[in-house]
Amino acid sequence: MPFDILVLSVGYTGLLVSKALASHRNRSKFTFALAGRSISKLQRITSDPGLIDIPTFQVDIGDEVALRSLISQFKVVINCTSRYYQLSLPVVRYGTYSSPYVYFDYLLELASVRASTI
Numbered sequence: 293m294p295f296d297i298l299v300l301s302v303g304y305t306g307l308l309v310s311k312a313l314a315s316h317r318n319r320s321k322f323t324f325a326l327a328g329r330s331i332s333k334l335q336r337i338t339s340d341p342g343l344i345d346i347p348t349f350q351v352d353i354g355d356e357v358a359l360r361s362l363i364s365q366f367k368v369v370i371n372c373t374s375r376y377y378q379l380s381l382p383v384v385r386y387g388t389y390s391s392p393y394v395y396f397d398y399l400l401e402l403a404s405v406r407a408s409t410i
């Protein structure tokens with residue numbers, strides 16, 4: 293696996309997570325990359341001085357093949373997309389095809405919790 297951590301989506305939360313990883317005290321011990329569906333947003337984010345050398349990948353979560361292929365390159369995925377009730381389950385499901393694999397997100401959307409436990 294070429295990378296340790298994937299930050300999936302680079303909206304408000306994804307940017308905060310990316311900056312926290314970039315300035316982490318153990319930064320030299322892990323690699324990470326950013327993924328989003330908008331190339332222009334990825335380019336804007338990596339123009340931030342703290343994120344300038346971070347690799348980026350374009351992916352839409354609705355694209356099963358691309359998402360699976362991307363996730364398989366990482367040990368950990370931090371899911372920062374919105375609309376978890378629609379978008380988190382595919383990420384979890386596709387992730388189970390790669391091993392080892394760890395999934396994190398910021399579950400503030402209770403509908404997705406309910407959906408995943410049905």
Ligand SMILES: NC(=O)c1ccc[n+]([C@@H]2O[C@H](COP(=O)([O-])OP(=O)(O)OC[C@H]3O[C@@H](n4cnc5c(N)ncnc54)[C@H](OP(=O)(O)O)[C@@H]3O)[C@@H](O)[C@H]2O)c1
Pocket residue numbers: 301302303304305306328329330333351352353354372373374375376379398399400401
């Ligand atoms: N904002 C907060 O203070 C906060 C705090 C804790 C937890 N959270 C949780 O974090 C999650 C994200 O919130 P946010 O405020 O960061 O939202 P946001 O700024 O709207 O970011 C959401 C990201 O999801 C991406 N996205 C949407 N559909 C996608 C798809 N089909 N494929 C790939 N990417 C897609 C969006 O991409 P585009 O930019 O291309 O639209 C955007 O970058 C929410 O579940 C929220 O409950 C937020």
